[in-house]
Amino acid sequence: MGFSTLQEWLTFQQGINPKEIDLSLERVQSIYSKLQINIPEKNVFLIGGTNGKGTTTSILEQLFHKNGYKTGAFTSPHLNRYNERVRISLSHSSDQDWISAFKIIEGVRDDIPLTYFEFSTLAAFQILSDFGCDAWFIEVGLGGRLDATNIIDPSVSILTNIAMDHEEWLGDSIEEIAQEKVGIAKKNKPLIFGDVVAMSSIEEGCNTRKAELRRKGHEFNAFVDQNQFSFKGANENIKDIFIPKSWGDGESDNLATSLAAMEANAEFFPSKDFLQQVIDDFEMPGRFELHEMNRSWILDVAHNPSAAQNLRQRINRSDLSSDYSMIFSMMKDKQLEPYLHAFKDLVKTWIVCEMETDRSFTVEQIEKKMNNMGFDNVLCATSPLDAIKTLEKNVSISNNVIVSGSFELVGPIREFLLKSQRKI
Known part of the structure; x- marks a missing residue:
């Protein structure tokens, strides 16, 4: 395609598949197999859940960035610019980054009717690979089991929480939604679950996929006293981190889930002072x-x-x-x-x-x-x-x-x- 601008590419993609949402892995997997995408052998996080995915992604991203890693994050949707969907070392991707990736994907797409999100996902993976990022943070789009992001094999999968949302696609009960979201669990890899609902569905999904389940309230926990946060994991503990007064329970849970994922990943775990610096500087566009x-x-x-x-x-x-x-x-x-x-x-x-x-x-x-x-x-x-x-x-x-x-x-x-x- 001879498109010269990012907007031309995005307009083109919106017309490829008449369905805005078409949950399936077949299309995206067939194209992914033709691409030369190099995913790190470790430090790859796939973040799902109903709420808090973006915040959890950002916490992990900033922890790794501050420790000297070349980070790459893919999130959706964007607030103001499409470029926000990919961050390299905390900076937004450029138009040219996306255009170059889109050209590669279109070159191997043939007539496969990718959805807008599938095109975005493949392009994001291509960008992170091209930049040589050594820590990846991938936010699930919708659900989990059939979401385009689920074609990768992460080091750690994360489910922040389970709540009612997208019932048309995921099911009319917490248990049905949990069954779809736990589909990101991978064989012999940890899945971090930051909630306490639908536990039987989560446990069954992990057992079926032979994943290692780490649950809030069991393998890890968090405690908040006034504005002080403490984390207790299987092997790692951290105490008395000052958190903003305006944080809700959701933000504390996201931090605990992030730390549990760090512990499971076993690459490094932040010291108290290190974590405090990240929390003191933490901002999240569009979240309070x-x-x-x-x-x-x-x-x-x-x-x-x-x-x-x-x-x-x-x-x-x-x-x-x-x-x-x-x-x-x-x-x-x-x-x-x-x-x-x-x-x-x-x-x-x-x-x-x-x-x-x-x-x-x-x-x-x-x-x-x-x-x-x-x-x-x-x-x-x-x-x-x-x-x-x-x-x-x-x-x-x-x-x-x-x-x-x-x-x-x-x-x-x-x-x-x-x-x-x-x-x-």
């Missing part, structure tokens, strides 16, 4: 990301009930004042009502926003649901930027504002705030 512009803004991509509860916990633990408004939208395959319940007694003014995708709820659908649930003071906006205008026109600057519900909502508002603050 704070901005100040006329008021305090909290940007968080939480988009399912479990993530909403963790976000609410973080807000409760923060030092922000108690008056909140919220800019909100959500994809229509998500559980709208339980998500809204998490904030019903907190948010005084809601601004429901249209998004530029037919996969989202319409403003009318969300407004109707909120009216039926007894919400008051619901305003509507035609776009994320219109939501900002609606907020400034109708809501006192004494109100903090939460922006949450979808990557597709948080991304544009984040870009507006960064440009306004001249940070991009």
